[in-house]
Amino acid sequence: MIVLDEVVVRYPGAQRPAVDGASLLVKTGESVALVGPSGSGKTTLLRAINRLVPITSGTILVDGVAVESLQDKALRALRTRLAMIAQHHDLVDRLRVHQNVMAGALGRWSSLHALRYLAFPLRGELDEARNALARVGIAEKLRAPTSALSGGERQRVAIARALVQQPHAILADEPIASLDPELAEQIVALLTTLAKESGIALICSLHQVQFADRYFDQIVRLEGGRLERLKSSVA
Template identity: 40%
Template structure:
């Protein structure tokens, strides 16, 4: 089954044509690393995928359900299956780590926010929150305020919050951009380990090409609102990835140095 299917999608903001007939498919359980320079349309694509920005033309389906034909109620239900890990963590800084993780279950509860407050949460929710914190190695920080944590620890809390959501798809928007290299690798290791354990589908944007060489099943590259590179990670040369951040719109095999024996990916 295709977890995500994007077919000939266009998105405009006034006269700015951001997504230009973009097509992308991601299978259930697959991890795709999305690369591209700032302004190429990556963030817009991610907003379209979780329903935050309606697309103008084309079709987007999540587990076979077309986003542009769902009622608001059905769209809310579908969005519960899509967890987002942000670059800036999006935590409530002046409340506890435990409470931030509980917020991840808000969309599942009959009374929403009220049911996810620590003072009203059920024993089941509280146990799940502690188990999520244990999984990311922060159970001992449950009662600390998030503002007391390092950047790497805060991103671990954000991952634990996503685990509470019971999402089936993880959209990670530059999850290590705010971290130093050591913390960034630790977060990527943790995120991909959790994904493998739960057999989740992942679309993760990165700018760190050295990390892109190590993680995921496929490398997808964007330029000017289109997919110009889509190939298994092990087939993509570093020089090919670097071309995504240069001026030419099209990536081709001339990007690979003559001494590089890595196969050149197919280009779309």
């Protein structure tokens, strides 16, 4: 469960806060669409939840733990529980697809385990990568070079990486921004279905709002850093 209480994020030197008093409750297995124009603070809010951006005031609780108090190992553990899918899927092109997928396991692997996997992946680890890819429908791409994937396939790999992370929540930052409408709907459907099946909370920022009502439990609008509820899970 993720709880945001009056969260304010102000960048150094900025005139107004990027996020201004946002409050939100996301339960396990629930999906939330975060809509709003460019520059409205969607990315900042998502990054604040997994502490890639420090918050100025307010509280963010993930599974009852305040994220702003976490350091080092505890912070890594928090990030392991929160999978992030970025706007441009941010895969490492030079790696193979299975290596990008298993990057999701880095939070639970030791550094030596991670380096060993790069050189000598074990059968069991490859099976895990294959299963994750099968869930997003591209199991055959296991050993393909990442640079050879299409836009839609890259986004599926990013989702597979998030699944391997075995997260409590997925934070997706405009995951369909660069896709055509048909593919965008497929990806949104896949993401929300997988989240529901696995009991994962999903917060997904969207530029296009046309799918939000059909696929998400809650819809909140962020404009000028302020949150406004458009659809509530209770309703």
